[in-house]
Amino acid sequence: MLLIYTHKITPRFTYIMKQVFTRILGIEVSYTTKVEDFIKHTGPKITYTKQPLQNEFFVRSNDLLFEQGINDFEIVMGNWEGIPCFFATGEGSALPFDIFSASFYLITRYEEYLPYVKDSHGRFSPKESVGYKNKFLQIPVVDFWAFKLLDALKERFPDIEREKRTYNYLSVIDVTSSHCFAQRGFVRSIAGFLLDLGSFKLRRVGQRISVWLNPKKDPYDNFSTLIETHKQKNVKSMFFFQFATYSTYDKNVSTNNNKFRFLIKSVADYSIVSLCASYSSFDDIHLLKQEKKNLANVINRPVNYSRMRYNRVDVPETYRNLINAEFTDDYTMGYTHEIGFRAGTCTCFYFYDLHLELQQPIRIHPFAVHDYALVNAKKSDEIIRKLDALQHSIKKVQGEFITIFSNELLGGSSRIDWKDLYVQILNRYNS
Structure with missing residues (x-):
């Protein structure tokens, strides 16, 4: 002592x-x-x-x-x-x-x-x-x-006693759009088709038609692959689903869609599923509670963990709202467009409300990497070098390395093969 x-x-x-x-x-x-x-x-x-x-x-x-x-x-x-x-x-x-x-x-x-x-x-x-x-x-x-x-x-004090901790890696998957073309409903699908056609995005038009003919080909629907990969590599993972009504910044599949609900339930059988709170619920505590309740009803278990859409945090109001909604843990502490440690630490901590001068009953888990911070990289090697440096620092202090990727990016097409890069990340940092 x-x-x-x-x-x-x-x-x-x-x-x-x-x-x-x-x-x-x-x-x-x-x-x-x-x-x-x-x-x-x-x-x-x-x-x-x-x-x-x-x-x-x-x-x-x-x-x-x-x-x-x-x-x-x-x-x-x-x-x-x-x-x-x-x-x-x-x-x-x-x-x-x-x-x-x-x-x-x-x-x-x-x-x-x-x-x-x-x-x-x-x-x-x-x-x-x-x-x-x-x-x-x-x-x-x-x-x-x-x-x-x-x-x-x-x-x-050479004989000072302590309980040692170990390095840990956690993969967080953000699901704000579970499908790119499928399960969107007739009106939204036709509107998207006409928009792509009018913008001469012929590749997307072809993809859209292909998915309509075979919904299993939707590029964002990569959940079974992710779950299997996590299982094979023994990766600790969490999936944060947005479960909100349509709005300017919230454009996921309808919460009334039975296939969407079945998807969430099936993912919850293999990994922790929790709430990616909608943009609209940021300053609406009643809506936040409703989204939490609705998701809990789908997976038939409590929803204790939260992430805020676009990593929006307004200290201290955001955490007061999350506490009011009875969340126990939050995974929003980090920056969207910069890798690193927003709170200067790779260790979870309880929120301290400076206005109330009180430690609050919600644990904050700081993440080090959001995929948006990596999208401008030209090569995978450039990303790996940056993440290697982060992991090296975290391992020195036996902390927790949390990365956040979206099923959208992992299912999208660009100059970087994000699916392959993600597997590299799991191989390198999950030990």
Whole structure:
């Protein structure tokens, strides 16, 4: 048991200490504000205050974990043996920066509570983030910091006990359009046909007619292949189906289509199936609950996991809505068009609401790769090089590598053979 002495125990303090020590490093911790308890403790211990008590392991604290509200901090970057860091501590501290305040800043998405210019879908741009601006977006710095802290603690306390974790890979499949041409209904099918014909997209016209004659040839209907591939390679996977009515940004097959419902049920027999919340439900809690309920009725089991359409996250409102709808886990934390770690970590964490100063009961699973971030690549080798670097970083800290691909991209046609590339990814990263 590691004992941490501090001058004030706050919700922010206990939240980040549990995340860094218990969830990332596997070390049990306890806290005290009493000097005599700290001195009596014979096991590993550290001080997190402004001044050390004696000659103990001391980390000089920033004010972030002991205040309330949102302040616009000036982020000045430093370097800790090759790893970017911020919130410098100065002399006397065992670490050159306040690892706990910096980790809290990134994991809580503190910067997304500050004023920023939203994109066309109301999202926080990766280019506005401290990670992108300072070129560490593709490094899970929170985990790197934690493991470097562990090394420093081991020098002082060689017998410190911890529960080791192992590297894990998870493949998430987004299903916002289960079929390209089939199961679309008469009106939508004819409208699509006329649009393709009027735009001289003769290849799509030919594909469309071919699928009408044999619906099993629909390019997006690759679910049996994906399931079989996951099964053969023992890949942990999740399928997020959109189950919403038609709208400008929600164009999946009708939820009343029995073949679509059967598809969802059949996938649920082999993999976890959960909800890709519609664009329309982003700020409509009643619609979000209805979509969740409707999908649960199809698969005859609870729907606990969520993803938001277009990775739309408005902190803290999005997570408040998901909690209200009784989701336990969310897989939206990442950027659509940039690979890397939006929250600076490859470890799941509970959402902390800065306005309420409260850890909320929903786990956030940060993903590192969304397929939209890869579509402009010219060659598969270029993509593999980028993903190799990500996996190398994640493996160093025994974290979780989550990729998100859509059945659309895997079934589409382009200069890159996405189906072949996806199999390469599974072979390389699922171990």
